[in-house]
Amino acid sequence: MCSYLLDLKHLQYLDLNCNYFGSLNIPEFFGSLSTLRYLNLSSAGFGGVIPHQLGNSSKLHYLYIGNSDYYRKDSLNAKDIEWISGLTFLKFLDMTNVNLSKASNWLQMLVLEIMHNKAKYRAMLMKMMNGSK
Numbered sequence: 001m002c003s004y005l006l007d008l009k010h011l012q013y014l015d016l017n018c019n020y021f022g023s024l025n026i027p028e029f030f031g032s033l034s035t036l037r038y039l040n041l042s043s044a045g046f047g048g049v050i051p052h053q054l055g056n057s058s059k060l061h062y063l064y065i066g067n068s069d070y071y072r073k074d075s076l077n078a079k080d081i082e083w084i085s086g087l088t089f090l091k092f093l094d095m096t097n098v099n100l101s102k103a104s105n106w107l108q109m110l111v112l113e114i115m116h117n118k119a120k121y122r123a124m125l126m127k128m129m130n131g132s133k
Contacts, residue, residue: 003029015040017064023047026065026076031056040064042094050076050098055083063087066096078103 005011011033017040026046030039031053039057042064050065057063067075077099084093 003027005029006032008033010035012037014038016044017041018043020045025049026051026054028053030054033057034059036060037089038062042066042096046076048076050078050083052080052083055086058086058088060087061089062092063090064092064094066094066098075099077101080105 005014006029012035014033014036015038021044024046025048026041028051030036031051033039034057036057037059039060039062043066046065046067054063054065065076075097078095079102081100081103082105084090087093
């Protein structure tokens with residue numbers, strides 16, 4: 001995968017859906033695409049461990065990294081999913097058929113994310129209630 005994408009300083013949308021990258025790992029430099037809002041890598045033939053550097057793409061709103069074929073021996077997997085917490089603007093995440101069996105902290109991350117969002121929603125509701133007086 002060509003790192004020339006890093007030269008595209010205003011890249012917001014990258015869709016590599018349904019390409020075939022021969023079970024290559026997802027490039028770590030994708031996490032350096034700082035203006036990216038939409039990244040679709042689903043069914044693109046990536047394999048191996050999802051790089052934690054994806055969590056550096058903090059402006060991402062939509063991330064699709066699922067695979068249509070769960071039974072491939074080289075399918076995507078995650079050793080941890082803590083990197084998701086860096087995606088503060090994330091609205092949608094598709095990790096269909098990503099093997100999470102080695103991700104020991106996925107439940108903890110899910111609970112923390114729910115608690116974090118609950119606090120955000122509570123603060124938003126309080127602000128709305130105080131503003132209506």
